[in-house]
Amino acid sequence: MIAEEQILADLTGPQREAVTHMEGPLLVLAGAGSGKTRVITRRIGYLISQGVDPSTIVAITFTNKAAAEMAQRVHQFLDSESGFGPAISTFHKFCVQLLRMYGKTIGLESNFTIFDTSDTGKLIKTACGDVGALPAGMTVGKVEGVISRAKSQMVRPDELSSKLDLPQYLVPALSRIYARYEDMLRENKALDFDDLLLKTLDLLNEPFARDAIHRRYQYLLVDEYQDTNRVQYLLAKGFSAHTRNFCATGDPDQSIYGWRGAEIGNILDFEKDFPDAKVVYLENNYRSTNHILNAADSLIKNNKQRKDKKLISVLGQGEKLKIHSCEDENDEARQVVELIRQAKLKGRAYSQIAVMCRVNSLFRTVEQTLRDNGIPYQLARGVSFFQRKEIRDLMSYLRVIANPADTVGLERIINMPTRGIGAQAQAVLKDYARTQGVIFYEAVLNADRIPSLGKSQVNVIRFAEMMERLRKTVANGVTMEELVRQTIDASSLRNYYQKRSEKDNRPDELSPVANLEEFVGTAQNYDREAPDGSLTDFIAQLSLVNDIDAVEDDSDRVVLLTMHAAKGLEFEQVVIIAVEEEILPHAMCLGNDNQIEEERRLLFVGITRAKRELHLCFSHHRSTRGSYRQNFPSRFLKEIDPQSVEGMDVSELTRPTRVSQFVISPRKSADTEAVTALPARPKCQYRPGQRVYHQKFGYGVIQEVYLSGTNYNASIQFNIAGLKKLVLGIAPLHIVQS
DNA sequence: CAAGCCATGGTTTTT
DNA sequence: CCATGGCTTG
Ligand SMILES: Nc1ncnc2c1ncn2[C@@H]1O[C@H](COP(=O)(O)OP(=O)(O)OP(=O)(O)O)[C@@H](O)[C@H]1O
Numbered sequence: 001m002i003a004e005e006q007i008l009a010d011l012t013g014p015q016r017e018a019v020t021h022m023e024g025p026l027l028v029l030a031g032a033g034s035g036k037t038r039v040i041t042r043r044i045g046y047l048i049s050q051g052v053d054p055s056t057i058v059a060i061t062f063t064n065k066a067a068a069e070m071a072q073r074v075h076q077f078l079d080s081e082s083g084f085g086p087a088i089s090t091f092h093k094f095c096v097q098l099l100r101m102y103g104k105t106i107g108l109e110s111n112f113t114i115f116d117t118s119d120t121g122k123l124i125k126t127a128c129g130d131v132g133a134l135p136a137g138m139t140v141g142k143v144e145g146v147i148s149r150a151k152s153q154m155v156r157p158d159e160l161s162s163k164l165d166l167p168q169y170l171v172p173a174l175s176r177i178y179a180r181y182e183d184m185l186r187e188n189k190a191l192d193f194d195d196l197l198l199k200t201l202d203l204l205n206e207p208f209a210r211d212a213i214h215r216r217y218q219y220l221l222v223d224e225y226q227d228t229n230r231v232q233y234l235l236a237k238g239f240s241a242h243t244r245n246f247c248a249t250g251d252p253d254q255s256i257y258g259w260r261g262a263e264i265g266n267i268l269d270f271e272k273d274f275p276d277a278k279v280v281y282l283e284n285n286y287r288s289t290n291h292i293l294n295a296a297d298s299l300i301k302n303n304k305q306r307k308d309k310k311l312i313s314v315l316g317q318g319e320k321l322k323i324h325s326c327e328d329e330n331d332e333a334r335q336v337v338e339l340i341r342q343a344k345l346k347g348r349a350y351s352q353i354a355v356m357c358r359v360n361s362l363f364r365t366v367e368q369t370l371r372d373n374g375i376p377y378q379l380a381r382g383v384s385f386f387q388r389k390e391i392r393d394l395m396s397y398l399r400v401i402a403n404p405a406d407t408v409g410l411e412r413i414i415n416m417p418t419r420g421i422g423a424q425a426q427a428v429l430k431d432y433a434r435t436q437g438v439i440f441y442e443a444v445l446n447a448d449r450i451p452s453l454g455k456s457q458v459n460v461i462r463f464a465e466m467m468e469r470l471r472k473t474v475a476n477g478v479t480m481e482e483l484v485r486q487t488i489d490a491s492s493l494r495n496y497y498q499k500r501s502e503k504d505n506r507p508d509e510l511s512p513v514a515n516l517e518e519f520v521g522t523a524q525n526y527d528r529e530a531p532d533g534s535l536t537d538f539i540a541q542l543s544l545v546n547d548i549d550a551v552e553d554d555s556d557r558v559v560l561l562t563m564h565a566a567k568g569l570e571f572e573q574v575v576i577i578a579v580e581e582e583i584l585p586h587a588m589c590l591g592n593d594n595q596i597e598e599e600r601r602l603l604f605v606g607i608t609r610a611k612r613e614l615h616l617c618f619s620h621h622r623s624t625r626g627s628y629r630q631n632f633p634s635r636f637l638k639e640i641d642p643q644s645v646e647g648m649d650v651s652e653l654t655r656p657t658r659v660s661q662f663v664i665s666p667r668k669s670a671d672t673e674a675v676t677a678l679p680a681r682p683k684c685q686y687r688p689g690q691r692v693y694h695q696k697f698g699y700g701v702i703q704e705v706y707l708s709g710t711n712y713n714a715s716i717q718f719n720i721a722g723l724k725k726l727v728l729g730i731a732p733l734h735i736v737q738s
Numbered sequence: 739c740a741a742g743c744c745a746t747g748g749t750t751t752t753t
Numbered sequence: 754c755c756a757t758g759g760c761t762t763g
Binding site: 623626 | 754
Binding site: 062197257418423544546547563 | 749753
């Protein structure tokens with residue numbers, strides 16, 4: 001065991017106070033870079049030094065990467081061979097472990113499959129079809145949104161109308177789809193991401209499981225508490241109900257996942273939940289220089305409904321940040337390359353430079369330009385590998401082997417690669433399954449008894465034999481590497497993609513076959529790291545991989561990542577691109593003040609990742625999905641204290657891009673004369689071709705202006721919202737100057 | 739039944 | 754711009 005002094009070394013008074021707090025609820029409320037994560041890590045060490053059994057400690061982080069880093073740091077606080085260490089993981093992963101262990105008590109088999117959004121999307125689509133035509137104005141995507149919102153707020157299908165603010169006429173269809181969706185999950189023996197949390201909550205309501213979990217875990221620590229959702233909040237309370245040893249850390253200004261149900265209220269109401277909670281504030285920042293902090297602070301001050309925080313850097317003033325005005329995305333990418341070159345000349349490592357933006361798609365040009373200039377980089381998109389078609393195919397085989405009830409997976413692979421089991425044959429199988437009341441896989445196994453399969457019958461039988469052979473292999477015990485190799489060959493996936501690559505004549509590194517090989521490597525890693533793992537566990541690990549988890553720390557490459565993925569990280573130098581209206585804040589968020597505030601927090605998070613040097617870029621033009629468009633600097637740039645900005649005439653940003661609003665008085669324009677010759681009429685400033693900004697619909701171009709009754713109306717093509725007809729005196733419109 | 743072609747439409751962030 | 758789906762042809 002390590003000496004207490006070492007654990008408490010390099011901590012400020014308040015940090016130490018939090019670290020040495022033993023029993024009872026504790027909240028560490030502090031700004032960016034103030035050492036919250038360090039507090040959690042040291043506190044785990046301190047608890048252990050005070051004789052707490054490490055295996056009774058649970059620490060929840062936001063990402064697997066953060067968990068791995070914390071585990072590594074905590075490792076030094078442990079006796080070399082002292083049994084189990086603390087559980088350090090994300091909410092989702094921790095829940096999966098508990099469900100595998102205790103799921104039986106709530107009727108959950110331990111080989112359940114985790115469905116990702118693409119799987120659940122398929123289910124919801126089918127569910128929509130089953131239920132009949134969708135109500136007007138509803139799309140599958142919107143239904144998905146409603147269901148996911150309902151689940152994260154723990155609203156059941158029959159409670160939609162009372163608990164969710166939905167138009168009444170949509171409710172019957174939606175609750176039927178939702179109920180059907182839940183049934184299908186059960187049929188597939190699958191859980192979606194929300195279920196992982198919800199079912200664990202069920203565990204905590206089941207005496208046997210609850211007691212076992214409570215006996216095992218005595219101390220709970222949750223990092224990034226500001227981004228927990230309702231279910232996670234209830235889980236945290238449930239896990240710690242017996243001891244009330246619950247330590248939460250977070251920063252309300254860094255809450256950026258409201259869009260998927262995170263409730264900032266969890267952290268704001270902590271003291272109400274636990275009136276006896278000890279609250280520690282940290283006011284020193286050890287990460288960034290004062291100019292960077294000041295920029296961040298001046299920005300975030302524009303959010304209403306927040307408590308102001310004091311945060312002082314211990315690193316001095318530092319350099320001012322720079323705002324770069326670029327012509328278009330190519331120019332922007334060139335400037336980024338130039339900044340990286342200069343940094344490299346100054347002796348900065350590539351890996352200490354991050355390029356961030358709001359949406360991954362904006363990295364295309366930057367990536368190309370970095371490649372062209374020989375600058376090494378890595379894109380933080382771990383999931384993209386697992387979303388490749390060939391990898392999803394392979395994973396689907398593994399999923400069905402582990403859980404034959406996984407019909408979504410089975411439907412994907414039954415004719416992939418094509419093996420003569422077409423739509424017709426599949427319909428016959430499905431029909432058989434339905435009439436016999438068995439799962440789809442069972443129908444496949446019974447193919448020899450289904451003559452109506454016709455010519456396909458023999459193909460189905462052969463497929464069934466192949467799958468059963470693989471299943472037997474697993475039952476007899478096999479490494480994941482071996483299983484993956486066998487699956488790739490037995491399924492003919494390798495053959496199929498090999499042939500296709502030959503035809504397409506693509507460069508090798510990106511080829512599907514190479515990806516399949518890489519997946520073998522993934523399996524090898526798993527075998528090495530989890531010698532007594534299982535197929536189910538292997539698949540689950542992969543289902544919970546996160547973008548940022550795949551970023552390699554030990555390679556000297558520039559990191560490209562979204563600001564969401566940057567949560568909790570830090571870099572010497574940060575370059576944020578496309579700080580433009582309709583990108584940041586994103587077009588989808590315009591017109592909703594809460595969402596705009598979250599966008600502001602997002603930029604705040606991006607800015608506060610920088611230790612010493614910060615650059616913000618915007619482009620005047622950008623081509624998005626084919627068309628070349630004019631863009632405007634983000635409103636957020638104007639909010640940053642000019643005192644901390646260098647190198648650019650900040651007034652260029654404050655120069656109004658929007659002409660102030662005017663209203664046509666309906667009375668005065670009350671003539672019936674048709675008005676098509678618009679320029680002649682001084683009463684109406686709007687003309688076809690003008691760019692306008694609408695509070696709700698965002699930016700658009702006026703197509704036509706006409707008089708209707710006593711009002712001028714206009715038809716406006718909005719970039720996002722599409723063509724709308726609006727009454728000019730009433731609609732909240734601004735003219736935008738180009 | 740397979741494969742390739744064209745039209746359509748949707749269009750963030752992610753556990 | 755991209756992915757998906759429907760249609761046609763082999
Ligand atoms: N007392 C201290 N002395 C020196 N450095 C410290 C101290 N506390 C924290 N740091 C350093 O400050 C940096 C930020 O710490 P940490 O990541 O724990 O902050 P945080 O509050 O979790 O930040 P954020 O909320 O922005 O993710 C780290 O590099 C950490 O090592």
